[in-house]
Amino acid sequence: MRTSTLLLVILLPLLAQSPKQRGIAAREAGKLADSSALLAEAAKAAPKDPEIWWYLGLNAYDQDDYARCAESFGRVAAIDAKNAGAHAFLGLCAFRLGQWEPALSHIIAAKRAGLAPGTELDRVARYHYAMLLNKAGQFEAAASPLSEMVRTEPDAPLLEELSGINALRLSLLPFEVPEDLKRPVSLAGRATILAWNRKSAEARAVAAELLRDYPSQPNAHYLMGWLLLLGQDVGAIAEFEKELKVSPNHVQARLQIAYETLRRGEAERGLPYAREAARQAPKDFTARNIHGRLLLAAGDAAAAVPELEAAVRLAPGSPEAHFALANAYQRTGRKAEAEKHRTIFKRLDAERAAKPIPGVQVKAQ
């Protein structure tokens, strides 16, 4: 075979490839600039091809060009709204651009779209999700991905800081923690991680050190209360009460006392805390619901009704709220309304029961 023929044989497939294919190949070869140029050319010809925008977005992300990254993954999401990966990358790009709220919204959208669990992208997205929930002040929500990371990825960076920020309920990202808070955050993080690892005694010892050195640190008593609650220790309520002395407007501390007194059958004791929490946070479903439930448990069904009606208005999809309201109506003789809310409860309960349990895989053998 002549040399010219041989060259033709080698080059022909490449020449025959589209700019898209060549762009992808260039990316795989590490030539990100070439890849982006080829993919941009391809995008002109096929602007609705999500794969082209996907690779353009990846290139931009790898080149730290987060504005372009966001634009490209925005295109993917616009073409295919169910593309969980695109939403996740949109969140990561927004995070890098310092756009915290949009970043959180995109990651939530990714989770809703069904981001494949266990993938690298899922792990990175979950990490950012926890950070952003902390930043947004959604500490209860952030605790769930954080505790899971403690179990599954104990070597993830800054886990202690993230857990400490969460425990001390600081609306901060790790790099935003001021110098004077670094040690309290570290201690709180250690205590929290120990608790999540079911080392309660050690966790309480670290929390005690935190309280000894920083007795007026907001949320330190709250953390100790939470640790004691894990061990069903009645001292938890006293810690939450101490927290209220440090942080008089602490709604969560009041709610913790309210729930624990309800669990202990001490409705009368919990009522003042629930009442105040509902006054402080009238649009908070949890506060209105627990206030109503404590009133019901204390035997004042008539007073419970308006609180539980408010709870149902705030969370119409909550089976618990309809259940409690049905009971309150029943006990005040409003049987038709009780029946109506029992019917709604039954439907919501059936939907809840039909949901798969996260992490449980049933095999047939």
Next chain:
Amino acid sequence: MSSISRRRLLFSALAALQPPKPLFEELPPARTGITWVHDNAMSPNRYMPESIGPGCAWIDFDNDGWMDLYLVNYGPAPFWQPSKPIRNALYRNNRDGTFTDVTEKAGVAGGFFGMGAAVGDFDNDGFPDLLVTGYNQVTLYRNRGDGTFEDVTKKAGLDKLPSNWPTSAVWFDYDNDGHLDLFLCNYLQFEVEPGKYATCGDNKLGRNYYCVPRVFNPTASMLYRNNGDGTFTLASMGTEIASSPGKALGAVATDINNDGLLDLWVACDTSPNLLFVNRGRGADGKRRWEEMGLAAQVAYSENGQARSGMGVDAADFDNDGWEDLFVSNIDQEMYALYKNNRDETFIDVAHRHGVAQGTRLFSGWGLKFFDYDNDGNLDLILANSHPDDMIEQYSEQIKYRMPMLLFHHESDRLRNVSAESGPVFTRPLSARGLAVGDFNNDGLPDVLVACNGDAPLLLQNHCAAGNAWAGLHLEGVTANRDAIGARVTWSAGGVRRSRLKTSGGSYLSSHDPRLILGCGEAQKIDWVEIRWPAQSKRVDKLENVPLGRYSRVVEGKGIVS
């Protein structure tokens, strides 16, 4: 000081050197002769049925007036074959605190994956019969009256069940025709495809683990009508019993609205508890069951969550004339004590009695309201254990084996007296079934506990309160022979008390059918009134009821022996 007084003094001093017997003493196998041990069939797959059994029963099979006992074992199943022969066990009471294994002669060895046992005289011949439930089948043993039993399952029409995991069984006469009918709890759909059984895993320990029941579909329980000729007909089809699936584990027949018709209170595991109210015959002549657990406020916890209901009981624990309900649940859920509001609704008063907080870290199975000290008030005993043998890998606080709990009824409250009631209440057990019965006829109810993968426990009651008592063995004539549904009211020292003779209750187990009437501080019983269940509805009033022994009372004839 006379010599007699000195001797007495010496005797007292010596007695003081002896530690007092605990309230409940665990009798070792070496003393009782009960050497049988349950095999829990534990497999690497951790199949759900392994963790559910076993039950136990008191049965005076030879009618000698002394309670014998029956223990249920696992056995061959589609998902498990025993490596060595295993069987159920019937132990005859030798009347001296020892028991003899008579299983083979009696012909009640089982031979399948057994769950529980229910005792009832379904053919009204005066000899208690025995129903054994198990995975995929039940066996009905008819008592021939000569110390042996006959397997009449097929003849009775109980060989082909519409649901395949019967657990607790209840004999009761729902239609008041004088014949005991049969309710069978059914657990869940364990066979996920033909010949394939659900298992969960691998967990982070790299092993399978027992699936949480929530992942399974619920199934319908079953009601069989006794035709009075040795056969049974499935009577739940077309009723709310069939259309209300649950994961039923424990059941008791009681009368929640005092209408003379026995209702069913059913504990369900991760599905709402069921309360089947017997509405009798409708205008169309059909018998109606109304499932009203939700409306009665006994189906869910106070926060609207279905709990892990396992054991149940029903009794008028506050002596107001209305039956109250109890259900045991898993740890963190707390057990529930439902007080009857007298309008077909209930309110959970477990907190008020310290039962909720006292059971927060417990998972309960067999249980029973009973008056262990004959003070006339109902006390409560609870058998506990976590269902998952690997729980300690996940939880710091919750253990697989748990001690039993005992609550004493005093000053209108239940008080946890476990710590002062004997070492057995500190011993961790894998308890499941529990049956109360007076094996030594001393009027102090004893307790039999069946353990998963372990030997059963026989607890002797040594209560030293010294309260007077009268024992009644009721025998219906027009009413069903076991007199289930009869209400006994008695007065002692001017204090009036009453008991409904319920059936079932606990978990996979069957209690001593006799009633013990506690007199408290009174030294005699003023009178006893027995309202026999329909179809009799006869009321017999007894005076001069002898104390300190059991009397056989026949409907319309009074005390006959």
